[in-house]
Amino acid sequence: MSDAAELGAFLKARRAALDPADLGLPPGISHRRVKGLRREELAQLAGISVDYYTRLEQGRAKNVSDAILDALARALRLDPGEESYLHNLAAPKRREKPAPRRVRPELQQLLDAIQAPAFVFGRYLDVLAWNALGGAVAFAFAELEERNIAKLSFLGDRGKELYPEWDAVSREVVANLRTEGGKHPGDPEFARLVDELSRGSAEFRALWAEHAVREKAQGWKVLRNPVVGELRLRYETLRLPDDPDQGLVVYHAEPGSESERALGLLASWIAADERPVNTRSPHPHAG
Known part of the structure; x- marks a missing residue:
């Protein structure tokens, strides 16, 4: 279109x-x-x-x-x-340079220093980097080759397994994706992504047709973690001044809540695990 x-x-x-x-x-x-x-x-x-x-x-x-x-x-x-x-x-369109698919090393160091689940996403809702807790709380990014949030949510059953409040989350993901696409109209790679999602998911097609727009800024998510059970977490998104296409997302639980205790347990499990946690496994399109 x-x-x-x-x-x-x-x-x-x-x-x-x-x-x-x-x-x-x-x-x-x-x-x-x-x-x-x-x-x-x-x-x-x-x-x-x-x-x-x-x-x-x-x-x-x-x-x-x-x-x-x-x-x-x-x-x-x-x-x-x-x-x-x-x-x-x-607005009049101009040819744009390809979106970067890597984060700065200093940003990865910051991710690793954050004692909360955190990750960085790029222009197409690709997850570009994450810390150990961020990789364990949701989609286990280090074990995946495909790390696009929209694809993970709609192509297959992962999204519905992860999010008990799937109806609300699915609408949010689509509205976020449309917002990201609106910042770069005419981007052929974005068009290919939407086409793949539309062909693979009738649910995505229906939601995309609503033309809802929403910036991924802050809110609540309920996650069904396979290790510690249900987590109710708040998230905040910070855009990077030197690259507004990249956003840092940090999850945190209410102080004193069951979710805070569960996150602490998950962090302890990660720290005690003898297997190396690879937080820098590149996306197949990275670089």
Whole structure:
């Protein structure tokens, strides 16, 4: 799908998600055949012509101004992440250098020093590096050749086995992936990843069609760990100033909770294990 078509699909999806009653539309507008606002209603709210908005949804408008995008964002009630996604899709594109697939050695040292599960992901939600506890709490990254979070979640049963709250997590993964893709519209490798996921998972296809956008910033995850059982952990994501495509994710448990005690037990098990823990096993595409 072209960037213009992607922009139109996003606008249409967000328009369908709006409740006319929440926007103060008169009660006489009823008997709708589709969900959400009509094109003419959204165009009126944004202060643009119906014809121009129609061309936007149909992928026929070019060089959309920031003022129009801002007006659409307000009319659609987009959050900051969704608004950034809208602007990224509409902005002129340039050829970009390939995304780096390695982390700096100093960052790996920082990971190893963090006494909590932690890992670094890249542009395509590939896990690029992790510490020992980060590799043991979820997908056992050191034992895998494929370390893409979206593939691990949707291609096979690992995701549903790991996450008891699968419905919420699956939506989050897809929304995060769309956010990452929106930062680099036209990236052919990203398009190949989405195609592979769409062919391999009907569930992914359905969620991708919703055009939800969400930055992976912070929240809660419930994980079903094979060694210590269920863990309820909070995560925080920090973007790296010298490479915003890379994000450092750190999990932590509430002080005094059962999850904190379970994490301590898992850390002790790792420390006592005589087998070497390889925290630097490269992704097959690394380098």
